[in-house]
Amino acid sequence: MPAEFLAPFHYDYMLRALCVSALVGGACGFLSSFVTLKGWSLMGDALSHAVVPGVALAHLLKLPLALGAFAAALLASGAIALVKTKSRLREDASIGIVFTSFFALGLLLISLHPAGIDRKTILFGNLLGMADRDIAQLAAICALTLSVAGLKWRDLMLFCFDPSHARTLGLPTGLLHLTLLSLLAATAVAAMQTVGAVLVVAMLITPGATAYLLTDRFGAMLLLSAAIGLTTSLLGAYASYFCNGATGGCIVTLQTLVFLAVFLLAPKHGYWAAQRRRVLAPASP
DSSP: OOGGGGGGGGOHHHHHHHHHHHHHHHHHHHHHHHHHHHTOHHHHHHHHHHHHHHHHHHHHTTOOHHHHHHHHHHHHHHHHHHHHHHSSOOHHHHHHHHHHHHHHHHHHHHHHSOTTOOHHHHHHOOGGGOOHHHHHHHHHHHHHHHHHHHHTHHHHHHHHHOHHHHHHTTOOHHHHHHHHHHHHHHHHHHHHHHHOTTTHHHHHHHHHHHHHTTOSOHHHHHHHHHHHHHHHHHHHHHHHHHHTOOHHHHHHHHHHHHHHHHHHHOTTTSHHHHHHHHHHSOOOO
16 A cells, blocks of 8 residues: 555544544434434534534533533523414424524524634634543443433434334333433534534435435344445545545445445345336336
8 A cells, every 4th residue: 555545544643533434424314313213403503503502501600511512402492382382383494493593593603703613613622622522422322322322222223113003012212302402412513523513414315315315124223334434434434535625524424325335236125226227127917
């Protein structure tokens, strides 16, 4: 292997970035299977933007940024549920109103108190500039998310696929709903530090959507989506060194390219496979 391809491994900041990218990518990929199955893509978008005011307030109050972001994400999910149940609005409208309101509030707080808060870092991430404390915090969030989701994946799968059936079997669907929301909020906080609030939603949706086209078994989908998230995040961070581009942009672009390839080439659910079945199908009498 030419020496220039090994250059990123000679720098501590790149080694840290590669490890953090792989960890966050794997956690987001694992959770994205549940997001895809539940149809919560817009919810993931909402929580990824709703963390911004929490970050701003935590900075002003001298609190850990992750704590503020997590609290804001939970508050946003509660607000969405409240608007949905207490009004005639559909869920997508409730989500759109809440997450744009939270995002606007966050930008307003940052503009009013700009000292010490880097708007670009919050919106687009700063993987290469993360402190040791932030990395430890992020690792703890990802480990907790993977542990809970891994232990309860069967219950969460049934809740996402058919909540009524899960309730009939005696599963605590309310608790499972809160658990999934909390995991989604925590993972959005972790990914925000890596790719920023703008691109978090891609890491929470694209790996799961890609794996969904490759398998009909949810257990295999979990492993595939985690592997896709981990691999693309690792390679995206690696590629960002050579193209001198934004790390988050490289990661999400690579995930999109993988999705497009699977969308076209998947052996059973791909576009070309569907076209072949349509051509080979016997004509109706």
